[in-house]
Amino acid sequence: MIVALAGGVGGAKLSDGLYRTLLPTQQGGGETGLAHGRELAVVVNVADDFTLYGLRISPDVDTVLYTLAGIANPATGWGIGGDTFATLEMLRRYGEDTWFLLGDRDFATHLLRSERLRQGWTPTAVTHALAEALGVRAALLPMCDEPVATVVLTPDGELAFQEYFVRRRQADEVRGVRFEGISEARVTPEVRQAIAEAEAIIFCPSNPIVSIGPILAVPGMREALAASRAPKIAVSPIVGGRALKGPADRMLVGLGHEASPVAVAALYRGLLDGMVIDQQDASLAGLVEGLGMRVLVTDTIMEDDAGRARLARAVLAFAGTSRS
C-alpha cells in the first residue's frame, strides 16, 4: 500500500502517476474494505468543501476522482472533460450569479453526494461509492468525515476559501489561514488503516498551506504519520520560486515564508524522510538537507501522462519501496 496526501490538481496528477504505475500489480478480489486490496490510497483535503445551490461540493475529492477515473478535463485539470454548462446557463437566465463553474456532468456528482450525505452516509462512504462506480481501483479517502472549512484572512477581512480562491481569483493578500471545525475532526478508520499499512507515504505537490495543511491539522494525523515506519517523501509544489498552479507562492510569502522548496520542507519538518525538488532548484538541495532530510533532485513538471508516471516512479524509487 502506497499512501498519497493530496489536494487539487497537482496532487491529482501525481496520484494518477502513482495509480498508473501501481495498477499493473493489482490483484482482483479483496473488495470488502475501503482500502483493502488496493495498492494506492489517496488521502484528500476536504477543507475546500462548500455548499452551493444546496449541493455539497468537494472540489479536491472530485479532482482526484475524475483524474483517476480518466475523465478529468485535460485543459484545466479539474472538472470533467467535454462537460457542458447548460444547467449553469439556465441558472444565469434565472438571474443567479454563477461564479463557480459547474458542468452538467459534474452536477451529477454533487447531486448524488448531497443526497447520500442527507441520507446519513459519511463522506468516506460517498466517495467510495462514486469511485467504485467510475471504476477507480484506488482508495480515495477524505481526510476526515467532519465538516472543515478553510477561512482565509485578508486585508478585507475573512473570506470563505472558495470566495477567495474562485470568486475573487486569489487576488487578496493572505495574512492568515484557519480551518474552521478542525478541532472536531478525527482521523477516519480508513485513513488510519491506510497509513498503518503504508510502505511509503507521499506528500503530493499540493499547496502546503491550504491543501496538505488541513490534512496534517486533523487531530491525530501527525501522530498517525509519525507512528508509521514507512518512508515519508514530499514533492515540492514550488519550482523556481513559483507555484506550478494556484496561489501557494504568494500565500507562503504572505504568511512570512519564502516561496521555495526550503520553506515547504520546513513546514513539513519532523514528518519527512525525504524531499523531492525540481532540477531548477538544484542549488537549494543543501539547504533542504540541512533540515534533516534526504533530497532527490529531478524533473518534477508533469506535462503529460508520461511525466506523471516518470515522477511517480522516481518518487517511489527515492522512497526505496519494492514498488519502484
Next chain:
Amino acid sequence: MIVALAGGVGGAKLSDGLYRTLLPTQQGGGETGLAHGRELAVVVNVADDFTLYGLRISPDVDTVLYTLAGIANPATGWGIGGDTFATLEMLRRYGEDTWFLLGDRDFATHLLRSERLRQGWTPTAVTHALAEALGVRAALLPMCDEPVATVVLTPDGELAFQEYFVRRRQADEVRGVRFEGISEARVTPEVRQAIAEAEAIIFCPSNPIVSIGPILAVPGMREALAASRAPKIAVSPIVGGRALKGPADRMLVGLGHEASPVAVAALYRGLLDGMVIDQQDASLAGLVEGLGMRVLVTDTIMEDDAGRARLARAVLAFAGTSRS
C-alpha cells in the same frame, strides 16, 4: 383578471392561448403583488410534486412556466425545448436508475426551487420569482403552499403519483385516488384574491381526477369558487371517448365513470356555468345541458399556437367576458 385552473400539458396549452390572447391588453407597472396588474392567473396543481435527488420537482408548475415563457419542448409539451441530458447520463454512469427524465436546463429550475424552499420561501413565492425571471407576465399560482401528494390505488397496491405516471407508464388500473396532506392545505391569499377578482374562471382541459381534482380538493377552494360571480367554464379533456393526452380516459373508467365529456361535466356539477366540448362530441351536448349548464360545441384540439388562441378566444366569448 381571468383565472385558469390547470394541470400539465393540456392546461398549459390553453393557459398559453389565454395568455397570448390577453397579453396585448396588459399595462406596465403594478408589479407589487403576485397577481396584481396581471390579466391572467393560472392556478396550478401541485399534488404531482415529488422529491428526486433531494430536489423538489413540481411538474405541472414547470410545464405551465416553460409554456408561458415560450421555452417548452414543442414535441413533448413538457420540459425545455432543446434541453440536453448530460447530468442524467452521468447519474446513469454512477449506477442510478434514471426513470424520470430531467434535462440539464430543467435541473436549474429544480435546484433553485429546492434551495429557496429550504431557505423558507413558499412555493408561491418561488414560482413567482422563477416566472418573473423568465419574463412571464401572468400570475402562476400553486394551488396551495402545503405539500400534497397524489396516491393512486392499483391492483398492486398504492403508488406514488410519479411512480404510476412515469415509472410504470400509467399501465396500472386505477381503482382509487387520494391526495395525501390535502386536509392540511389552504387556499393561498394569492389564489383567493385572483378568484375574487376573476371575470371568468376557466377549468382547463386537464385530467379532472388528478389535475383539476386536487385543486378543487383544497379545503375552501370550492367555496371560494362558488362565492365568485364570474362565469365558470370547463373545457373537456375527453374528446371522442379518449383523453387527448395521458390516462384520464382509463382513470375515469377505472373509477366508475364514463370516458366522456358528460362524466367530466358531472364531476364539476354545481361549480360550472358552462362546458366546452369538442365538435366530435356534439351529440352529447344535450346530456351535458341536462346537468344544468350551457354548452359550447367547438374545435377543442390545440394543434399549434393558432389553435390555442382560437380555443382561448372561443372560451372567453362563451364566458361572455369583455375580454373576448
